[in-house]
Amino acid sequence: MKTRWGDQMSIFPKLILAFLIVLLPLFALSIRMNEQSKELVRKEITQSIEQRMVSYISTLELDFNRVMGLQTEYVNDDDIDILSTREDLSYVEFTEAVSRLQDRLRLMKNAASFVRDSFVDIGLLNRRISTNAYSEIPAGDGAALNNATNRLESPFIVHQGKLWITLPYPGTLNRQPLFTLGLEIADSSLKAYLDEFTDLQDGGSLLTHDNPNWSVESGETPAVVTETLKERIRDNGSFATNRHYETLKVGGEAYYLFIKKSDKLGLSLSVFVKESKIIGPLKQYKDRVWWLSIASFIIVVIFSYWIYRLIHRPLAQLVFSFRKLEKGDLDAAMQFKGTGEFRYLFERFNKTVYRLKELIDEVYVQQYQAKVAELKQLQSQINPHFLFNCFFNLYRIAKMHEIEQVIRVTKSLGEYFRFITRGSDHIRLEEEIKHAKAYADIQEIRFEDQIRVEFEEIPSRWRDRQIPKLIVQPLLENAYQHGLEDRDGPGFIRVGFIENEQFLTIIVEDNGNLTDEQLAKINGLLAKKQSPGENAGLYNVKRRIQLYFGEEGVMVAGRSLSGGLRIELRLPTDKQGGE
Template sequence: MHIWNRMTIFPKLVFTFLIVIIPLVTICLLINFRSERLVRQEITRSMQDKVSYYMHALEFDFGSLVKLQQQYVSDDDIMNLAYASIILSNEEYTQTIKNIQKKLLIMENMNAFVKDAFVNIPALDRKVSAYDYDPIAPGEAAAFNRIVDPSGSPFVFYEGSLWLIHPYPETPPVGKGFTLGLEISGPELKQSLAGFLLNGEGGAMLADDAFHWSETGGRIPVDTASIQDLIKQRVGEGKTSGYEVIPGKRTDYYAFYEKSAPLGLTLSIVVDERSFIGPIRQYTAWLWWIAIASVLIVLLFSHRLYRIIHTPLRRLVTAFRKVEIGDLSARLSDGSKDEFNYLFLQFNKMIGRLQELIDEVYVQKYQVKVAELKQLQSQINPHFLYNSFFILHRLAKLREHDKVIDFSKYLGDYFKYVTKNADFVRLEQEVSFCKSYVAIQSIRFETHIQVEIGEMPERLRELRVPKLFLQPLLENCYNHGLEDCVTGGMIRMRFADGGDCLVITVEDNGTEMTGEKLAAISAILAGPDRMSDSEGLRNVQQRLKLNYGENAGLTAKASELGGLLMTVTISAQKENDHAPTDYRGQ
């Protein structure tokens, strides 16, 4: 299940379709294999029955010849020629031979297997056939005159031919009177064997028990000697009929055999397995092709279905990713009327509604932050007010009229700037205000504290900055860093152009900065809600964060002068709309 959950849609589709297709194809293949086995059994049984039938047909044909020979043994003409030829006149002798030849011709024409019918008469040393009257060939008497075994084969194999012999008498001296003989036609036998074949394929073989003689019909597809050895071995084991499977390089071969005890012959038919299993094998091949085609169809169909599902999903995911990065302009359209078109329409409605909600929330947050800025700004203004009146009171009491005049002028410039109805001013205006503030403090501290304000980067003089964000830093130096300074106090303000940002540093040589003090100041800057005496720093930090985002603000560290070094970082982009970075672009 874990693997399934990790799969994408495409392999899930393929796997699902294969689960449906594979069992169907498997069932078809199993049915085909079972059918092949049944057909093989039926065909082998049928072939074995055919071999038995052919052998019985041969037994009938050759058996009728044997019976005819037995009838001719007692023929008067043959008896007279064999035993009474010496008392026959020439005319009777000739007539007897002609009568015998007519009978032999009848015997020859009765069966197509008979090539020649003859009678060997040893007393006359003559061989009478249907058309000839010749001397007995040397060796024939010895080959043909043998004791006949009623339970054995009636055939004699001589000079490569098959002979059906019946000597008279059958007991010694065998053939002393005469020998009736039939020569079996090899071509006719070969043609008959070829007619036994299934669809004319394979080969048939007729052989004696010892396989000294054999005749074949058709074409035996395997080595004849190996067939003979195998069948001879099976017959020797007492198996008079059956079949053997002979493995081949490309296919198997079936050798069906049947032994005839009366004839002493064995009929064998060897066929290629493809001749009767071929059609089923072809169906099996087609089934495999169908299985392969089914898999390909599953892949193509799954791919098509995957594209139908995946393409709209990919468009939808791409649109969601745009929304994720803040791009609410993503819209989806589809010309079809399917379910994905409904999803696209709902997505567009959702984005439209989301845009409306974001606009509402942004306006609300903007109004809240403006109110917070106004509140923070209003908190900064009173910090300096009560101190200024104490100084003015002291100067008037000491009757230092010139300083009162200067102080009141600086104080007027100060409050004119503070009460100015603007949230953002140019950088040079903010720095000019800081100089007025320093002038007021110089009257207060006289020569005890020196202040250095560096030059502003020329290109950033017109940069719009929050009003009253530098004065609290100077005020912090006076009130905390140099609070106990009697003489030699130093405050230094520097400006640096950071390219896309403005960096301002304010440092003093006041109280030595320890790790605990730096940690306390950093805690004030990090937690805007933390209550402390450094309200000015906290307010400035909040205002910078609200206007420029989290990348802007104050950082504190120890100064090389010995006191505290405050660093201000704000955006230097002139097109800055002074909206917080977190909401810019919504």
């Protein structure tokens, strides 16, 4: 029968496996729900940050578009035109024109909170007119600020670490501009608005220009994080248009990085938040789930072991008692303290053992009586057969008036029957061989010394071995009757012994003409469990040694070296036999 998987496992691992089959899906479901919750929270937070970034960029675009619109309108301002083209203005006209222009510059400055100052650089005068001052154009500003920019994509100029919006007029490359309208952007205002917008703990934001020399940052961000972020933005300029966010690790800390670029201003807004801020509580929950899983596994093992002890100990005691019973120990009754199903099992087992002892006692007595009766029957089958042969021989030699032979036969026959009529059914091996020699002497008279019998010496330690009576003489009788009786030439019978540590083998062999068919027939008769009508002598011997020695008593038939029958009787040395 094919062994199923798990049949060899003890109950303890089976209990653990059963509990784990129930609990593991729950743990897996909990972890799965935690992962889904983490993804949901991450999605909600990232969407919120992205919406705020879009709002911030939109606000910047609206404010800067408004002030750039005013710049464009001021190109046609009369006062700017007068101041940049006429040199014949009186002091009063000049002063009034400057005053009116400053008023309009203040209006443009106040149009957006990010503007620090609004001014006009007039090349004819080499002067800068701002909201509150009239001064020379600072050295280096003219060449830097007179460059025309693409006001639809990147209107800013980075100069001296500041952000400027300029509009030179005319804006052709081949002419020196008459004047340049300019706006100086206030980094502090951008930073304040950035702080108000982001308002992030464990994170910050960064507003950068395509020119790496300008940036504004908010939040209490370590310098190493800011520098890494700037480098990341420079190396991955296309990131903002391809992905929503990415993970950035700095100093062993993971950050979520969001980037939104304004295509109208050429500015990029970057927001970074610690991963622990977004999904930290969910990670803690996941860690708790794992710790709970480990604790549950330990509890399962302890609980399984407790159940294992509760069930296994009485089962082990029951199995141990069954094994004692298998070995024939009928004192296998058990004592069990407690109540429950096992108490009932133990009581039933004890009653079974007691009943089994009673039945064995009854069967043993019956078998003993049957064994004695069978031994008596087998012995009675041997005696009449030999008696018939003896009387036939006496009749023959008496008819021939061979008085000496009659005396010899009757004397040997008397000794023979005195031996077999002894009350005991088992004797010493030495006595059995002596009786077999007496039988052989009688047969020599019958066959007129045509058949010679040779007896080897009995091993000394086996002389007193108790054996069933009449197990060697019937083998000699079989050799005379079936092996040598019809032989033309001289016959020979040998009785030998082979011993080892555990067994003694008695060998009776002759030099008769044994065919393969006859040998097969003899082996077939010996294999039967009931006495056959033919060759009853051999079967009776086999049956007697089996009744006396049990399975260790063996009788085997084979062919001798001289071609006749060879019978081997194996007698054990480690069992006393007897009834």
